Amino acid sequence: MSNELLQNYIDGRFVPSSGTESMDVVDPTDEKVVARSPISTADDIDSAVAAAERAFASWSKTTPKVRQAALLKFADALEAHSAEIVDAQSRNTGQPKAVIAAEEVTVGADQLRFFAGAARMLEGKSAGEYMEGFTSYVRREPVGVIGQVTPWNYPLMMAIWKIGPALAAGNTVVLKPSDTTPESTLVLAKITKNILPDGVLNIVLGDGGTGAALVSHPKVSMVSITGSVRAGIAVAVAAAQQLKRAHLELGGKAPAIVFGDVDIASAAQGIAEASFFNGGQDCTAVTRVLVHEDIHDELVGALVKAADGLKPGMPDDPDAFYGPLNNIRHFTAVSEKVAAVGEHATVVTGGHRVGESGFFYAPTVITGVRQTDDIVQEETFGPVVTVQTFSDESEAIDLANDVKYALASSVWTKDHGVVQRVTAALDFGAVWVNCHIPLVAEMPHGGFKYSGYGKDLSAYGVEDYTRIKHVMSSNS
Structure with missing residues (x-):
């Protein structure tokens, strides 16, 4: 057992928790x-928020050029310290190191560079005289101290998704990583x-109580969480009690609708990879395959073949497609x-x-499920995909939309008309065509x-x- 006690990072230095x-x-x-x-205390949260509040006074007034x-x-x-970050994260997640390096460090650096550019592209209405004798214009301002909570499935990537846009817009941040995966964030x-x-x-490190203390802190102006529906609802309720803004990225139950004209082997491979990447611990992962009844058996056979080729393994195993589930x-x-x-x-x-040993789980395909089954309706968040049939386009859309996520x-x-109709009818924030993820x-x-x-x-993420603020001045 390691005796290393991790420390919080507050006001530019590592400090032990007061608890x-x-x-x-x-x-x-x-x-x-x-x-x-x-398990950090309310006093630790107070210290971190106070540091962020002091820093906000000057950081919020920096020019976009400086923040960029x-x-x-x-x-x-981030790129220069890739090896250190990969080692730290793999100790906590068990993900293949090559995947962390490629999909979180390299991609994360690219995303930070995007946010750097977005810092200089915030827009509002042009100044104008919308009432005779008065000139109006819009200021787009940072919100303040942002409290953020990240999950354990992509610790580094989710931290970047939160830190990048918040800082680009001129805010300061207090972030609590998942209790099971804190090291890469440090x-x-x-x-x-x-x-x-x-x-x-x-x-600030800690458990759910630490996160709750951060969310409900009166000096935190906005809260952002990526996590479960249960956690998201708790955050929304806590934020509502103080009328502060909340940004919630929660669960998913993504369908892949497969029509009868596809290249079955290619579609099955793409769907399997999108189902089992990161062990299915991805809220965008394919969890439900809805396939036209005419090709059900053939697609299932191809999907099983693809699944059996995507094995879990250790972080240094070059043949491992994904690692273990995160915790017991x-x-x-x-x-x-x-x-x-x-x-x-x-x-x-x-x-x-x-x-x-370890929490490795085999890629799993389940057929014969019903729309009302829990395995269809509720998020599994593992390497598990179900298969259902549909007879026509309308039924496919109804089945896809008939979940709470x-x-x-x-x-x-291959049908362009089907693409246009179905992408418009699907009630999801993202729709991929002949790909997924x-x-x-x-x-x-x-x-x-x-x-x-x-x-x-995106720029929408920074705007969030x-x-x-509307400013109107008299011209007299």
Whole structure:
């Protein structure tokens, strides 16, 4: 067991928590303790928020040029410290190191560079005389101190999605990472020491209670969370009690609608990769395949073949497509959800643990499910995909939309008319066509319904961290 007690990052330096309680940080590949994380107290939150508030007084008045330069240096530092960040994160998540390096460090640096550019592109209405004798214009201003909570599935990427736009808009940040995956976020903070002014970025470690204290702090002007629906609702309620803004990126139950004219092998491979990437611990992952009844059997066969080729493995295994589930609670929950499918359903591949230690779970395909089954309606967040049939376009749309989540979806067909009709009818924040899961910094990411509200990435994501002020002056 490691005796290392991690520390908070407040006002530009690492400091111990004022509390006495701590949690074990466990490597999910072998179930060994790799560090201890403090359960930070209300006093720690007070210190971090006070530091952010002091820093806001000057950071909010910097020019977009200055904020851009800082974020560009941040991106360079991220790439320069790639190996350190990858090692830290893989200890907590078990993800393949090559995946962390490519999909979170390299992509994260690109996203920071986008946010750096977006800092200089915020727009509002032009000044004008909308009433005779008066001139009006709009100021787009930073909101203030932002309280942010990130999840364990992509610790680095989710931190960047929150920190980048908030800082680009001139805000300061207090961020609490997941209690099971804190280490890469601490490295992220460390590399900003000589880039960001003290207090602009603060990291406070802890559990759900720590997060609740951050969200409800009276000096926090806006809260942002990526997490479960349950956590998102709690954050929204707490924010509403103080009439502060909330930005929620929550769960998903993404359908892939497969029409009868597709290249079956190609579609199955693409869907399998989008289902099992990161062990299905992705709110945009394909979790429901809706396939035209004429090609059901052939697609299932191809999907099983593709799934069986996407194996979980250790962080240094070059053949591993994904790593373990993140923790014992989640591993147990996924296992129980699969075990609870009714007798009418068939687990055609997977549905079991892989190996004797660690939280590895086999890629799993389940057929014969019903629309009302929990495995169809509720988020599994593991390497599990269900298959249902439809007879026509209308039924496909009805089945796809008949869940409470509305984050991501995809349509697989060669028919342009079908694409236009179905993408318009799908009630999801993102719709891919003949692909599923690619993201770019320039396009918004966020959902509807129980998937939350607000946008990550894109100029819309930066705008979410601003407020709009109307200024009107008399011309006399």
